[in-house]
Amino acid sequence: MCATCGCSGDGHKLTTFVPTGKPRNIGALQVDAGVMVQAAAGPPTIHAPEPSKTLIEVERDVLDKNNRLAERNRGYFEARNIAAFNLVSSPGSGKTSILERTLLERGTQTKFYVIEGDQQSARDAERIAAGGTPVVQVNTGKGCHLEANMVHEALRQLDPAPGSVVFIENVGNLVCPSMFDLGERNRVVVISITEGEDKPLKYPDMFRSSQLCLINKMDLLPYLKFDLDALKAFARQVNPELEFIELSATTGQGMENWYTWLNNQKTQPHPN
Amino acid sequence: MHELSIIHSIIETVEATVAEQDAVVEVERVLLQIGDLAGVEVENLEFLWPAAVQGTVLQQAECAVERVEARAVCLDCNGNFALKNYFDACPVCGSFWKEVKTGEELKIKSIELCVQPADAVATATN
Ligand SMILES: Nc1nc2c(ncn2[C@@H]2O[C@H](COP(=O)(O)OP(=O)(O)O)[C@@H](O)[C@H]2O)c(=O)[nH]1
Numbered sequence: 001m002c003a004t005c006g007c008s009g010d011g012h013k014l015t016t017f018v019p020t021g022k023p024r025n026i027g028a029l030q031v032d033a034g035v036m037v038q039a040a041a042g043p044p045t046i047h048a049p050e051p052s053k054t055l056i057e058v059e060r061d062v063l064d065k066n067n068r069l070a071e072r073n074r075g076y077f078e079a080r081n082i083a084a085f086n087l088v089s090s091p092g093s094g095k096t097s098i099l100e101r102t103l104l105e106r107g108t109q110t111k112f113y114v115i116e117g118d119q120q121s122a123r124d125a126e127r128i129a130a131g132g133t134p135v136v137q138v139n140t141g142k143g144c145h146l147e148a149n150m151v152h153e154a155l156r157q158l159d160p161a162p163g164s165v166v167f168i169e170n171v172g173n174l175v176c177p178s179m180f181d182l183g184e185r186n187r188v189v190v191i192s193i194t195e196g197e198d199k200p201l202k203y204p205d206m207f208r209s210s211q212l213c214l215i216n217k218m219d220l221l222p223y224l225k226f227d228l229d230a231l232k233a234f235a236r237q238v239n240p241e242l243e244f245i246e247l248s249a250t251t252g253q254g255m256e257n258w259y260t261w262l263n264n265q266k267t268q269p270h271p272n
Numbered sequence: 273m274h275e276l277s278i279i280h281s282i283i284e285t286v287e288a289t290v291a292e293q294d295a296v297v298e299v300e301r302v303l304l305q306i307g308d309l310a311g312v313e314v315e316n317l318e319f320l321w322p323a324a325v326q327g328t329v330l331q332q333a334e335c336a337v338e339r340v341e342a343r344a345v346c347l348d349c350n351g352n353f354a355l356k357n358y359f360d361a362c363p364v365c366g367s368f369w370k371e372v373k374t375g376e377e378l379k380i381k382s383i384e385l386c387v388q389p390a391d392a393v394a395t396a397t398n
């Protein structure tokens with residue numbers, strides 16, 4: 001029924017639907033599905049055609065665009081036989097320190113490139129560049145994580161050589177980066193033993209989506225009450241397949257195991 | 273605060289959908305599907321929504337969220353169980369090895385548009 005003149009107009013494509021589950025409403029304006037919304041309110045004698053409703057079944061992942069860009073990055077890495085690693089952690093766990101030592105100790109054998117993600121400043125990029133490794137700093141501003149398009153842009157600048165290793169140091173944040181695939185081969189979560197053993201339970205998404213956990217600042221173990229077994233047990237509850245390497249970027253202990261792991265990843269075929 | 277990124281992604285998708293229509297359309301409703309393990313705080317989304325959609329095609333739109341309960345299959349005993357967290361154990365055998373079957377959804381299910389017929393627009397502007 002036409003709300004303007006009361007006639008029964010046809011040609012209205014009216015689609016109403018009842019969402020399954022219990023929907024929650026967000027936003028101030030509430031539009032009742034199935035109730036006609038009036039078009040231009042002309043004089044009642046004019047029969048203005050009514051607006052019709054259309055339901056478009058999108059059925060698309062919200063992060064579809066990021067996921068597709070990430071797949072593009074992944075294809076780029078595969079084509080050039082590049083191993084890319086996404087390093088995630090809370091601020092201050094030692095991501096940059098681990099990278100600095102890795103580049104210093106392995107830079108002659110392997111060609112490395114680094115993408116540094118921080119909300120602000122180029123300090124980490126400067127630390128990396130000081131050792132002579134090509135690096136691009138990405139500042140995310142208010143953004144609390146890197147996204148695939150940022151990595152894509154950075155890669156265009158870096159132009160990493162075939163057979164190299166690309167480290168992506170994500171923004172220090174254990175929540176948001178877990179949702180954004182960058183196209184990396186592996187996600188590496190770093191936790192230092194000055195943080196709580198229960199971090200994996202508090203930030204399960206990150207430990208769930210990582211393949212390797214680097215336990216850093218092991219040199220401080222004698223001074224702390226840190227239960228290494230508890231940390232691993234909690235992390236395995238979230239992700240039974242997670243691997244662990246204990247190390248110290250400061251003293252260098254355990255770094256060999258990390259290099260071995262890196263080499264194994266490089267020589268294995270790309271996971272699907 | 274990745275919920276803001278999430279809203280921006282939704283706006284982009286809806287804008288692209290609106291651009292594909294040849295009529296003048298208004299977006300009335302967006303239906304999202306968000307699993308309990310999707311890593312999205314719906315309260316946060318709700319809080320950020322009004323400001324984030326200002327001046328976009330979603331400014332007037334209602335956002336409805338359908339929650340999906342998380343369920344997993346135990347890889348040790350094959351039991352099917354509901355879980356609240358990734359670290360929940362199988363209630364039957366206590367194993368942490370599981371395959372999450374539902375609850376990780378983060379989808380735009382549908383968009384409801386109000387289509388203005390071309391001549392109605394013409395009438396209105398006359
Ligand atoms: N004692 C100790 N300190 C470390 C270690 N690794 C990093 N740090 C210190 O932790 C602080 C943060 O390190 P940084 O690499 O900037 O962390 P990022 O924010 O994860 O990149 C710095 O003061 C480092 O010197 C370590 O293995 N042992």
Ligand SMILES: [Mg+2]
Pocket residue numbers: 095096097124169
């Ligand atoms: Mg850093």
Ligand SMILES: [Zn+2]
Pocket residue numbers: 144145175176273274275
């Ligand atoms: Zn965030």
Ligand SMILES: [Zn+2]
Pocket residue numbers: 346347348349350351362363364365366367
């Ligand atoms: Zn079981």
